[in-house]
Amino acid sequence: MNIIVEREKGLLELERRIEELRVVNASHAVDMSGEIAGLQAKYAQIQHEIFGSLTAWEKVHMARHPMRPTALDYLSALDAYDELHGDRHFRDDHAIVGGLGRLGQRNVVVIGQQRGRDTKENLLRNFGMVSPEGYRKVQRLAELAGRFGLPIVTFVDTKGADPGIGSEERAQSEAIARCLVTFAMAPVPIVATIIGEGGSGGALALAIANSVVMLEHSVYSVASPEGAAAILWSDAGKADEAAEHLKLTAADLQRFGIVDHIVPEPVGGAHRDVPGIVGRVVDTVGAILDSLASKSASELTDGRYSKYRQIGALNSERGEATESTP
Amino acid sequence: MNIIVEREKGLLELERRIEELRVVNASHAVDMSGEIAGLQAKYAQIQHEIFGSLTAWEKVHMARHPMRPTALDYLSALDAYDELHGDRHFRDDHAIVGGLGRLGQRNVVVIGQQRGRDTKENLLRNFGMVSPEGYRKVQRLAELAGRFGLPIVTFVDTKGADPGIGSEERAQSEAIARCLVTFAMAPVPIVATIIGEGGSGGALALAIANSVVMLEHSVYSVASPEGAAAILWSDAGKADEAAEHLKLTAADLQRFGIVDHIVPEPVGGAHRDVPGIVGRVVDTVGAILDSLASKSASELTDGRYSKYRQIGALNSERGEATESTP
Amino acid sequence: MAIPDWLRSRRTERDDSRHDAALWTKCPSCAEVLYRPDLSANLFVCTRCQHHFRMSAFDRIAMLIDGDFTEIGSNVLPSDPLTWVDKKAYPVKLATDREKSGMTEAVLCGLGSIGGHSVALGVMDFYFRGGTMGSVVGERLTLMLEAALQKRRPAIIVTASGGARMEEGMLALMQMAKISSAVARLSEARIPFLTVLTDPTTGGVSASFAFQADIIVAERKAMIGFAGRRVIEQTIRQKLPDQFQTAEFLWRRGISIALSIATNSRRFSFACCRI
Amino acid sequence: MAIPDWLRSRRTERDDSRHDAALWTKCPSCAEVLYRPDLSANLFVCTRCQHHFRMSAFDRIAMLIDGDFTEIGSNVLPSDPLTWVDKKAYPVKLATDREKSGMTEAVLCGLGSIGGHSVALGVMDFYFRGGTMGSVVGERLTLMLEAALQKRRPAIIVTASGGARMEEGMLALMQMAKISSAVARLSEARIPFLTVLTDPTTGGVSASFAFQADIIVAERKAMIGFAGRRVIEQTIRQKLPDQFQTAEFLWRRGISIALSIATNSRRFSFACCRI
Numbered sequence A, B: 001m002n003i004i005v006e007r008e009k010g011l012l013e014l015e016r017r018i019e020e021l022r023v024v025n026a027s028h029a030v031d032m033s034g035e036i037a038g039l040q041a042k043y044a045q046i047q048h049e050i051f052g053s054l055t056a057w058e059k060v061h062m063a064r065h066p067m068r069p070t071a072l073d074y075l076s077a078l079d080a081y082d083e084l085h086g087d088r089h090f091r092d093d094h095a096i097v098g099g100l101g102r103l104g105q106r107n108v109v110v111i112g113q114q115r116g117r118d119t120k121e122n123l124l125r126n127f128g129m130v131s132p133e134g135y136r137k138v139q140r141l142a143e144l145a146g147r148f149g150l151p152i153v154t155f156v157d158t159k160g161a162d163p164g165i166g167s168e169e170r171a172q173s174e175a176i177a178r179c180l181v182t183f184a185m186a187p188v189p190i191v192a193t194i195i196g197e198g199g200s201g202g203a204l205a206l207a208i209a210n211s212v213v214m215l216e217h218s219v220y221s222v223a224s225p226e227g228a229a230a231i232l233w234s235d236a237g238k239a240d241e242a243a244e245h246l247k248l249t250a251a252d253l254q255r256f257g258i259v260d261h262i263v264p265e266p267v268g269g270a271h272r273d274v275p276g277i278v279g280r281v282v283d284t285v286g287a288i289l290d291s292l293a294s295k296s297a298s299e300l301t302d303g304r305y306s307k308y309r310q311i312g313a314l315n316s317e318r319g320e321a322t323e324s325t326p
Numbered sequence C, D: 001m002a003i004p005d006w007l008r009s010r011r012t013e014r015d016d017s018r019h020d021a022a023l024w025t026k027c028p029s030c031a032e033v034l035y036r037p038d039l040s041a042n043l044f045v046c047t048r049c050q051h052h053f054r055m056s057a058f059d060r061i062a063m064l065i066d067g068d069f070t071e072i073g074s075n076v077l078p079s080d081p082l083t084w085v086d087k088k089a090y091p092v093k094l095a096t097d098r099e100k101s102g103m104t105e106a107v108l109c110g111l112g113s114i115g116g117h118s119v120a121l122g123v124m125d126f127y128f129r130g131g132t133m134g135s136v137v138g139e140r141l142t143l144m145l146e147a148a149l150q151k152r153r154p155a156i157i158v159t160a161s162g163g164a165r166m167e168e169g170m171l172a173l174m175q176m177a178k179i180s181s182a183v184a185r186l187s188e189a190r191i192p193f194l195t196v197l198t199d200p201t202t203g204g205v206s207a208s209f210a211f212q213a214d215i216i217v218a219e220r221k222a223m224i225g226f227a228g229r230r231v232i233e234q235t236i237r238q239k240l241p242d243q244f245q246t247a248e249f250l251w252r253r254g255i256s257i258a259l260s261i262a263t264n265s266r267r268f269s270f271a272c273c274r275i
């Protein structure tokens, strides 16, 4: 059960009432504009109350919202998007979508994690959990980008890498590990955007980037709050508490130097204005690519190296704390 | 039924008789040396009659002889051979063996196709027919060699690539195709030796080399004689005729510029003196590596390019035949 | 030469009357009877079931290239290095197929442009010796790839082949090595390489340049694989499913992309030119 | 510092009396009761079933390094960036494990030689926070890899880890990125990198540097995998076979090499130094 969806139910009732009044207002020549304005004000107030400031746990649910824009919403906003399929070895993993596209005036390679938007698509996409062949498709596309000097643009949205028997058999660890090296080495600009849930190593496999963008209510975490709560308190019910502990919000991660740009969402979340948020993300990524365009291959790889080289919290022998923020 | 094995049965009887006489001679103090010498002369004569000059079809059987030295006989003759396993993605294909070894004073990467030497090993090795994961192991080892500047030494011995359902499903074509490009690009010396049967693309995948060595009675063919006969005359029984047509012997292939060195075999075939033939092959490969040692990476790739660039038989418009021999 | 002129210059070698004798043809996939001019207008795709008909190299080049076309290697012709005779002598078979297809060999190569992008193009033709690869196919494709490298243009090969040509023995097999070496140079020079796999693409062509491209496009329902269907069935002693080794089968296995040449291969050619 | 001196200098931090309290120990694999000094003399391999016991980083370094050992990053110590508290506060857990294992963090790095070959070495220790990777593990291993790059020496990492350390949140996850970036530089500089995977190697360590090496060696019967056994069992709702995620399982799947560290990891270290 998604707590954001639950809360929206109350608002939906209000929305319907406003819409009804609108219809009455238009057809019956009775002036209901006062009532409508009143309800709209109330609506905005409630919306602000329940969505104005979200806890970490609420953001987890926002990130998992079934209507939240998915990777394909962003990919299909690009010009001339041509999908490329498969790892050429074993299977086409539909949890990964990607190919060639044009972002602004620039040809790019785009790669996204695609979760399902309904039950049928959930099965096709394995709920956005990527299998080894999916990560190998990512490597193939990233290498294609590197060979032809095309920037890599990724969209991260996964609970985590697929934990099935087949994935272990086909070396999930190796598949993710190679992605990390491939992204570290790629002689082209990389911009990663956390558009929904960024789940652990399975998300990081697409997110070693020159610039990491994060939607305001997306989350990015070392472990799922449920998993963390089960391990720490042997009680998955304490997931809300774990979510606070894990520091998984965009603001937290910007403080740690992990996230570089935060894209604000409309009150109520990204799904309240899909074209708006998609446009804003695409524009942000485009502007970042502009700023990286003049850099040489070694400046780009060095840039990524120093970004990640600095992340961490250390104490020296003498007890001085070394802050991780850049 | 191997026609060479059949013919050896007569000789085996003679061998046993000579051995018996030797024992009698030694233990009974009866001088049988005259009889022994006579039998030995007769043995040599028969051996020369039936093995002195082999037809193409006889060579096919010699190449498939169950006692013929296999890749592991050559690999284990190297110093400090350490086997490396697997493609890291799917499976360890035991039809491919390979790893790090020392040949003379030189560290090399060795790769061989290993057929079975008995029924049990035939199953383990899939009769030397390589699956996609085997060819991907080859690529991995060749890339390792390229990265660390180690020469690549291969031993070719296969009826052909595995033709099973699973191999098609896991893209046998792609696996072989990538091997060809990997070998063409490798910035290190490559020496390939055809030690038994060189069957079509499945063999070529290990044999784009600066120098191709071939044992005197090995064969290397675009198709198996049985397969060719079935296609051409709809009669697999005409395999002997097809073998002649296909020009698959070492001498033929040297004439075409495909094979660079022929290692002579003892009368009766390589299996009559395994340590001798292994030593001779290893020495030959070592000498070739010596001759390539001073070449730069681009000289080596250019050398392979011109070797294969020249192979082919063409007519120009004006009817002039262009010979393929270099 | 402009495409219509080039086709006309070639037409002398083609017996068009025989080609166009049958105005009606049956779709091998859905059995619909199709009017040939309609089929041609629909870019050789069945109007009912989207079956992609085999196309001659001439038709395909006319369909893909939108400006001039300069042939490469047209003077490179086959010889008979093994003095091969089976049911017929090899030179006799070559002469028959030359007559039948209007092709001098199983591939046609050249320089031209697709949607305004300059490309180097090679198109195989199944009607000449089943599109098999001998010395001439190897030489012409290598010349084409070398021209792509020298002029730094994307290279495109449309495949249709039963594999290596047995009548040229190991010289045929070595063409895999020759073309692969040229592909390797193209790749090192970071020049895009696209293949379009059409029905059928098997054996030594499948196991070399067909699967070495940066982008691989496959025609719908095309038979694509390494080993022949009969070889596999003999090995496993059972019948294979119908879908086995089709483009769609490959697509699911993550090997390539199954698309209609009529609509998407042009688009992918553009994509290839963009990278 | 020579290995015996280095161990002695470290011994002050280790409570040997507690460690050696039990002179007898039971093999977890075959239940044989083993005399500890014998076990140690046999390089921590069960004399009966070849089970490889978990080893402290100290014991393993003493076993592998044959000359001097110069520690790297010993002054890099953990902090508490998330002010983490679950059942206990994070700093309390760190203090307990420091006491228990004699380690200041879950990895020990340094320069030394193996069979006369100079190497850079990192050894993880399961007895400190289950070998989990936080900022210090990331920093020390990165410093070690950077030293390998600078001195052009082969790098070797012996892994033993439950994955990323939850108490450091995303800072722990980012160590995967940091170390992978250092591995990438090593690879571009063509310096050999070897990993020895010991029991257990899972999660974020498995999915990063463990599987990025040029040569990967795995100890017999070691548990190696990405997802935890329980997670998979919950997902598929059935029990997994015993062999699942063992080194032998990986070996069959072509992922790595299953070998006895006692005999062959030294040999592979030489092999690695040769390339």
Ligand SMILES: [Zn+2]
Pocket (backbone or CB within 6 Å): C027, C028, C029, C030, C031, C032, C046, C047, C048, C049, C050, C051
């Ligand atoms: Zn039809």
Ligand SMILES: [Zn+2]
Pocket (backbone or CB within 6 Å): D027, D028, D029, D030, D031, D032, D046, D047, D048, D049, D050, D051
């Ligand atoms: Zn035991």
